[in-house]
Amino acid sequence: MAVSTSSVVLKSVRKSFGAVDVIKGVDLTVAPGEFCVFVGPSGCGKSTLLRLISGLEEASSGVIEIGGRDVTHAEPSERGIAMVFQSYALYPHLSVRDNIGFGLSLAKLPKAEIAAKVGAAAEALQLTPLLDRKPKALSGGQRQRVAIGRAIVRDPKVFLFDEPLSNLDAALRAQMRIELTDLHRKLGATMIYVTHDQVEAMTMADKIVVLNGGQIEQVGSPMELYNAPVSPFVAGFIGSPKMNLYDGAAAGMTCKTYGIRPEHLRLTNDNARWTGTVRHVERLGADTVIYLQVPGLGDMVVRADGDANPAIGAYVGVSPLVGREFHYT
Amino acid sequence: MASRQKSPYPYWFVLPAAVVFVTLFLVPTFASFWFSMTRWDLFEAHFIGWDNYHQFFKEPFLVQGLVNTLIYAVLTSASKSVLGLLLAVLLTSGILWQGFLRSVVFFPVLVSTIGIGITFQALMHPTKGVINIALAYVGIDGPSWLSDPGLALYSVAFIDLWKGVGLATLIYIAGLAAIAPDYYEAARIDGATRVQQFWRVTVPLVRPATVTVITLSLIGGLRSFDIIWATTRGGPGFSSDVLASVIYKQYQAGFYGLATAGNVILFMLIAIIILPLTWWFNRREVDL
Amino acid sequence: MTPRQRNTGLIATAVATVIFITPFLYIFFMAMKTKKEAALFLFSWPSEWHFWANLTEVIQARNYMLLLAYFNSTVITVGAVTMLIIFGAMVGYVLQRRQSGWNRVIYGLVLAGLIVPPAVVPTIWVLQGLGLFKTIHGMVLIQVAYGLAFSVLLYRSFIGTIPRDLDEAARIDGATPWQIFFRVILPLLKPVTVTLIVVQSIAIFNDFTNPLYYLPGKDNVTVQLTLFNFQTQFQSQFNLLFMNILLVTIPPLLVFIFFNRQIVAGMTAGGVKG
Numbered sequence: 001m002a003v004s005t006s007s008v009v010l011k012s013v014r015k016s017f018g019a020v021d022v023i024k025g026v027d028l029t030v031a032p033g034e035f036c037v038f039v040g041p042s043g044c045g046k047s048t049l050l051r052l053i054s055g056l057e058e059a060s061s062g063v064i065e066i067g068g069r070d071v072t073h074a075e076p077s078e079r080g081i082a083m084v085f086q087s088y089a090l091y092p093h094l095s096v097r098d099n100i101g102f103g104l105s106l107a108k109l110p111k112a113e114i115a116a117k118v119g120a121a122a123e124a125l126q127l128t129p130l131l132d133r134k135p136k137a138l139s140g141g142q143r144q145r146v147a148i149g150r151a152i153v154r155d156p157k158v159f160l161f162d163e164p165l166s167n168l169d170a171a172l173r174a175q176m177r178i179e180l181t182d183l184h185r186k187l188g189a190t191m192i193y194v195t196h197d198q199v200e201a202m203t204m205a206d207k208i209v210v211l212n213g214g215q216i217e218q219v220g221s222p223m224e225l226y227n228a229p230v231s232p233f234v235a236g237f238i239g240s241p242k243m244n245l246y247d248g249a250a251a252g253m254t255c256k257t258y259g260i261r262p263e264h265l266r267l268t269n270d271n272a273r274w275t276g277t278v279r280h281v282e283r284l285g286a287d288t289v290i291y292l293q294v295p296g297l298g299d300m301v302v303r304a305d306g307d308a309n310p311a312i313g314a315y316v317g318v319s320p321l322v323g324r325e326f327h328y329t
Numbered sequence: 330m331a332s333r334q335k336s337p338y339p340y341w342f343v344l345p346a347a348v349v350f351v352t353l354f355l356v357p358t359f360a361s362f363w364f365s366m367t368r369w370d371l372f373e374a375h376f377i378g379w380d381n382y383h384q385f386f387k388e389p390f391l392v393q394g395l396v397n398t399l400i401y402a403v404l405t406s407a408s409k410s411v412l413g414l415l416l417a418v419l420l421t422s423g424i425l426w427q428g429f430l431r432s433v434v435f436f437p438v439l440v441s442t443i444g445i446g447i448t449f450q451a452l453m454h455p456t457k458g459v460i461n462i463a464l465a466y467v468g469i470d471g472p473s474w475l476s477d478p479g480l481a482l483y484s485v486a487f488i489d490l491w492k493g494v495g496l497a498t499l500i501y502i503a504g505l506a507a508i509a510p511d512y513y514e515a516a517r518i519d520g521a522t523r524v525q526q527f528w529r530v531t532v533p534l535v536r537p538a539t540v541t542v543i544t545l546s547l548i549g550g551l552r553s554f555d556i557i558w559a560t561t562r563g564g565p566g567f568s569s570d571v572l573a574s575v576i577y578k579q580y581q582a583g584f585y586g587l588a589t590a591g592n593v594i595l596f597m598l599i600a601i602i603i604l605p606l607t608w609w610f611n612r613r614e615v616d617l
Numbered sequence: 618m619t620p621r622q623r624n625t626g627l628i629a630t631a632v633a634t635v636i637f638i639t640p641f642l643y644i645f646f647m648a649m650k651t652k653k654e655a656a657l658f659l660f661s662w663p664s665e666w667h668f669w670a671n672l673t674e675v676i677q678a679r680n681y682m683l684l685l686a687y688f689n690s691t692v693i694t695v696g697a698v699t700m701l702i703i704f705g706a707m708v709g710y711v712l713q714r715r716q717s718g719w720n721r722v723i724y725g726l727v728l729a730g731l732i733v734p735p736a737v738v739p740t741i742w743v744l745q746g747l748g749l750f751k752t753i754h755g756m757v758l759i760q761v762a763y764g765l766a767f768s769v770l771l772y773r774s775f776i777g778t779i780p781r782d783l784d785e786a787a788r789i790d791g792a793t794p795w796q797i798f799f800r801v802i803l804p805l806l807k808p809v810t811v812t813l814i815v816v817q818s819i820a821i822f823n824d825f826t827n828p829l830y831y832l833p834g835k836d837n838v839t840v841q842l843t844l845f846n847f848q849t850q851f852q853s854q855f856n857l858l859f860m861n862i863l864l865v866t867i868p869p870l871l872v873f874i875f876f877n878r879q880i881v882a883g884m885t886a887g888g889v890k891g
Contacts, residue, residue, distance in 0.1 A: 056785050058334045073333055077791035089782035093804045103790030106800075154790070337784060337794050338714045343723065346704035346765055353762035354730060357743050361736035371742055425626025432877065433637045439869040439880070441823045443844050444862040448640050451647070451855070457658035459643065491636070496884060503885040552734045555825040559845065573826075576737065580830070585738045592736045603732060 005032040005189050006067030006080065006157035008053060013062035015045075015052055022048045024214040025062070030192060030207070035184050037201040038194045039237065040211035046194045047162055049211065053192060054083050054160050067157055077103075082151035083160040086167065088143045090135040090150075096122075097131040100149045121149040124186075141172050148183070161193040165200065177203055198238055202226070210234050232257045232328050241289060241301050248327070250297055255327035262289065262303040264324035267310070272317025276300055278310045292316065358596075365590035370583065381590035390567035391591075394575040397482055398598070401571055402550030404486045405493070409546045410539060412490070413497025418531065420498065421505050431502070435495035442492065446559025449488045450475060478568035481561050485569055489556050493549070497542045504538025505531070540610045544603065551599050572598070644866065647859035655856035671860040678847070678857065682835075683864070686843040692753055693839065694821045697760035701817055702810055704761065705768025706776075710802055712769065713776040714784070730766030737830050744831060756832050756839075760821050768813055771883070775809045776802070812883035815876040819869050840865055 008030040015023040023045050030036045038046040051057040053064060055076035064072045071079045090099050097118055098105075104114040122128045125145045135143055144164060151159055161180075165173045181204050184191050195201055201208050202222045210217040210225065210233070218225060218234045229235035235243045241262045248255040267290075276292035279299075288308045292300040302318055310316050365381055367374035385391045420431050437445065452459045453474035461471030474484040512530050521529060532539075554573035557563060563570035563578065570578075572595045579588035639660070647655050648671060649663040676683050712720055712727075740759070741750055749755030779802065787797045803810075825841040832839060838846075844861050851858040873880060 054789060055334070056788065075334060076785075076789045081789065083786070083789050085782045085786060087780055087782045089780065089786035091783060091786075091801055102787070102800075103792075106791045106796060150786075150790070335794075336715065337788055337797060338711045339794050340711065340715075340719070342707040342711045342794070342798070345700075346708045346761075346769070349700075349704070349758050349762050350726070350730065350765055352743060352747070353740060353759055354735060355726070357736045357739035358733060360739040360742070364739055364742075369738075371738075371745065419625070419629060422625070423622055424629060425623045426630050427626070430626075430629055430633050432873070433633050435881075436641075436870070436873060437637065438884075439819050439823075439873055441825075441841055441844065441862070441865045441869075443825050443841050444644070444865050445640070447844070447848055447858065447862060448644055451658050452640060452643065454658055459639070459658070459660045462659075499881060499884055548732055558829075559825070573734075577829075580738055589736060589738045592734065592738070595734050596736070599732060599734065 007032045007065075008036075008158055008190060008192065009063075009065040010049075010053075011063040011065075013049075013052060013064060014060045015048055015057060016060050022214050023052065023059075026214075026216055028209060028216065028219065030190060032190055033188050035181075035191045035193065035204060035206045036209060037205035037207070038192065038209050038211055039196065039198060039201040040217075041237075042196060044211040045214040046196075046211045048214075050083075050160055050162055050192060050194045053079075053158075054081055055079050056083075080157040081160055082154040082156035082158075083162065084144075084147045084151050084164045086163040088135075088147040088164075088167075090143055090146055092135055095132050095134055096127060096138070096146050096149075099135065099146055100127075100153055102150065103154050117153045118149075121152045124152070125149050140168050141176065144168065144176060148180075152187075157190065159187075159189055159191040161191065163195055164193075165195070166197075173200075180204060198240065202238070208238075210237060229326065232259060232326075235259050235326055235328075241303065243326070244300050246297050253327060255329050257328040259326035259328065260320045261324065262301040264321045265300070265302045265318045266321065267302065267304055267308060268317050268319050270317075271319065273319045274300070275315060275317045278312055278314045278316060281310065281312065283309065290316075292318070361589050361592050361596075364586060365593045367586045369586040369589070371585055374586070377586070381587045382594070384587060385590055385594060390570065391575060393567055394563075394570040394572050394591075395594070395598075397569065398551055398553075398571040398573075398595075401482060401486055401489075401553060402547055402602075404483070405489045405550045405553075406543055406546040408486075408490050409494050409497040410542045412494050413501050413542055414532075414535065414539070416494065416498040417501030417505055418527065421502055431498070434498055437492045438495045438499075440492070442555045443559045445488065445492050446556055449491075450560055453484060475561050476565055478565050481565060481569040485557050485560050488560060489550070489553065492556065493546065497546065500542050500545075501535060501538050504535045504541075507537075508534045544606065544610075547606070548599060548603060551595065551602070641866070644859050644862050647855060648863040650856045652854050652856050655859065656853065658855070667856065671856050675857045675860045675864070679850070682838060682843055683840075683861070686838045686840045689753060689837055690822055690840040693756050693760065694818050696754075696757040697764065697821050698814055698817050700757070700761045701764045701768045702813060705765055705813070706772045706803060706806055706810070707798065708765070708769045709772025710776055710798060713773045714781070727766045727769050730763070731770070735763060741830065751832060751834055751837060753832075753837055756828060756837070759827055759831055760824070763827070764817055764820070768817070771809055771813060772806065775806060779805055808879075808882075811876070812879040815872055815879050816883040819872060819880075822868065823865075 008028075010026050010028040013023060013026045014021065026049060038049060040046045048057060052059050053066075055071065055074060055078075059072055062072070063070060066079055066081065091102060094102065100121055101114045101118045104117060118131070119128070122131055125148060127142070127145055127149055130138060130142060135146065138146065147164070165176050168176060177200060193200075193204065205222055207219065208222055208225050209219050212233050218230045220228075225234060225238045229238060232245050236245055239261055243259045243261045244265075245257055245259045248258045251258040274294045274297065276294035278290060279293050280291040282289040283306070286306050288304045288306055290302045290304055290308065290310060292302060294300045300318070364374060366376060366378055368377050369375075416434060420427055420434070424430075453461075455461060455471070455473040455476060458471075458474070460474070464471040472480055475481050508531070512534065513526055516526050516530050552573055553571060554577065557569060557571060557574050558577070561569045563574040572591055576588045576591040576595070579591060643660055646661065646663055649666050649668055651665055651667055654664060708723070712723055744750040744755050744759075747755075749758065783801055783805075784797050787801045792800065823841060824839075825845065828839040828842050829845075832842070844865055847858055847861055
């Protein structure tokens, strides 16, 4: 399969719908061949940013470059991109074969060439036996693959994915994460992937872009974001269960916000930093998640060993691991 | 910004339709306001102010056309909604041959009005007509349905009802299907009789369909022309003339300005009746 | 089925037969009778069946006028319905997909098109100015102008159920607006299109008023006009008049038998939206 790849560069990109600013000045560089994930809560502008790159929406100001070419005002089809939609957006009246080959037939490619390209994509995605079916007759995972196939035959320099796994059940989602990562490795193309699921972001990304309120909060590799989140927002967004965040003064610090991850707290009896009442215990097997009520601080979540099983109402002491605390001013 | 993207939904898609609609519908509609104030032979129009309108409201037969239009529209609309609802209730109650009966009631809607008109002319013939022969069997001396000046309009309204009630029934059947059976079950648990269920559940909940039926049949009734033209041609005399037939007669006689004034009056009449009605229906809907 | 439902059904069928079917049986019987027997106007079994004789006589009347009328009506119906489908879908598409001030204007005009009675004499004046008065193409365009509102409303509400993602996927696949519409959207509109074809064909085929105004004269007669004119011509030949009625009743009957579902869908949708 052809390998072609491009960088994507955004320079002070803004987008407003009427009086509402949805993207408030974004600068970003996605390197060629990178798997870049946009994450953030709903309404943070991640889908809009993807649509700006695709050309389905036009930037209000700023510059978008793909492969070094200014495409800010180019039509979507002229940008060398392909997109996989959350709903898959398969044409219901066309067979799998015609769905995958639709763009090629629009481009008036010779029939034999279309057939060859569709065949190759179908082969790679194990769709060959389904080529003559209509989308209606496919399972969710198969539809997903057809959508990917339709993207692949365009031979794009950049793949765009808009929450492609959110319509699948948990098991299929885990499998598709692996397949997509494999596909990225095989094609080596640049991929930009939007999700609200931080697990997808952590497991698939080379680079994660955390968006909040139409602005980039932080850009980095998954582990950079985990180890050094620049703000309480990023800290709270990456990692599960969520990081405990407290008002600095209440925690007895000089900082504005103090944070400590549940997995970086230890139950201890001597020299405990805090003591709290056990409110609730979730035993997950490998580990146990303990919900404490700490006087002066409020709720605190602790991730302990699978063996830990404190009684509800018990009084326990906890301390943070050295070097794992976050202080935000 | 040099090369803005073009919308994938360009307005020129509207263009072919707009050209036809504007030239053949909007332009004549706006022009009618001007021509209704002229004496006009299609080539030359002399402005005569409100004279055509004066004439319309002064000539007794023109006034009668206006009154007849109202009677006809209210009568057909009311009878279609009442009978349509009753038929719809009957035809959704799971009776024998329900599907066939629905088709039978609906089919006249699709048949040529002219054909129906001629057929009823024969059926309603005062001496040889099937209706009066049947009435004679039970000892009733049937009237001259279409040639009695006091009766003609009502006979035509009856034919209109016969032809159009199927559409009202169809709309009501769709409306009834949209009422969840839970309401009837709840009403039955509360001890409502069938009659009470009809008045307390069916009638209020089928309201959207009622609004549709009344609005559609009123507009249709006010504009009605072909059924009248095919049966009585407005006669005897002017006894069954309505605005639309008056307009045609004036047009035939070459009074184009007067005919157009009639058109404007019909337009105004529909607006005066339909707009407040729609507003009233919508307001009531919010209250519910 | 309870006994009560069965009995109500039987009674209802009996009443409906008398009220709704008798006139059609009457048409049928009259069409078969001899000239003399038909003149009696009776609802009776024909004593002699003159089907072929009456049929050929009606068709040959006034130099095969009926055939010409069928031809004209068919041309008008096919032409107008084709344009109503394509133009109506295009307007409904833009109206549904694009949200802007213009759309409110267009929508208002569409509703006006449903309610406002056409101003006939000024329309004749416009047609005459364009050289379209008394022509078949003029008639086609008139039917398009008058039928557009219904088509647009029906298409608009149906297009609302087609996800925009499809348009966008096609855009990314490199489709022009024209291609998105004709290769992706229009094929998906098939259910409404079938409904509209059936409903509008019947309406246009049965139309009497508009040909009466805009298509006078003997050259471009339509089916309904011919029937109306035969009324005076066949004053004493009711068998032929009713044979003619039978002939204009059969096409809608066939359409009704084959497209019952689509007609019901269209009529109720049109009603509810209207």
